[in-house]
Amino acid sequence: MRLKDSSVLGYALLGLIQRKPSSGYDLRKLFAETAMGNYSSSPGAIYPALERLQAQGLVLGIVKDMAGLRRRRLYRLTAKGSAELSKWLTRPIERSDVKRGVSELMLRFAFTEQALGAAAAIAFLQQFRAALKPYAAGLQVYLRANAASMPLSGRLALECGVRGYRSMYAWTGYAIRQYRQSQSGTDSRPAKTRKGGPR
Amino acid sequence: MRLKDSSVLGYALLGLIQRKPSSGYDLRKLFAETAMGNYSSSPGAIYPALERLQAQGLVLGIVKDMAGLRRRRLYRLTAKGSAELSKWLTRPIERSDVKRGVSELMLRFAFTEQALGAAAAIAFLQQFRAALKPYAAGLQVYLRANAASMPLSGRLALECGVRGYRSMYAWTGYAIRQYRQSQSGTDSRPAKTRKGGPR
């Protein structure tokens, strides 16, 4: 009897709660306002998800009587929840993960630093890089083999994919360099300086 | 009483069926084998989806007694289905489409050429391009404004997104050039094109 792993939404919630104990309302706002907007929102998704996490013992919600405001249920990770989050973050990256879509991997990356430290983030990037390379190459091979028999639109759509994966591959190199740089400088605190921007 | 628009899967099925009348089995194989793998597969999704499309009158399934094989139900588009597909393909591209994810847009692009001709595909690319530019710029602005207060991982994740959108923007330029080239050279397609002349 397999306990279904938490959905991506579940892991996103775990990650955010780990970062800072939060109420459902807080989390909704985060999803709605920050660049994580592609992840769902709306009470009908989040409150039930939090209940599921609590039922699995990954999270513990305590009603706080915030002076002067309506009671809010503050969730924080349990030890089990923390372990589950770590397990998800360190799960080996496979071809199928890349294929299924890169957004879950980016979410994992975004949480790795604060949950497991910069070294783990670098390790993640290296794995990601290693998975991207053959994937892009495979697409390229498929493209070369089938280009002649595909309509132009199909060929171009594939090329778009190849370019996207290549771009991400290049990004992993850049990101690793950034981490190394931030480590060699002041230790422990990831450098917030250097707002160069991409490119 | 709004009939819910077909889901993305529904449109994907319409597009594939338009290209060539197909059975559920054919469609499953397409999803499983071609680079469209990210779209679902598995009978439990496809057969019910086909039934829904039929119930909406977008598609008509006829049992063919393919000599020597088990009967297969061949679906083909109805006029209504064709119209619905065209409506989806030509729906204006908005910021929210880009945000929600680019894969639906790529699917639309891939079907546009065969359904509506090369001119429509070019028009789609131009719209797509026009939507990508401000989106990437907006991300960039957000990044610059918040980089200082974000952990390195968050900053890098955002930068990855910016790079991805830039790469896609560049791709739209390339794709438009490719279409122009294919049109000016040997016209393979019977000219549905030339509506407004390639600007």
Next chain:
DNA sequence: TCCACCATGTAACTGGTTACATGATTAC
């Protein structure tokens, strides 16, 4: 005969969406 494969379906479960309900607090 039995197995492998083609092809279609179905049932149980899960999770997300939309829309609404509820109640507490602050501002007027």
Next chain:
DNA sequence: GTAATCATGTAACCAGTTACATGGTGGA
């Protein structure tokens, strides 16, 4: 007192997943 906002929930519905069922066909 009433409106706006904070905050949590709930119910109905819908689509997708997994896993299984069905049955027809060809080949050993």
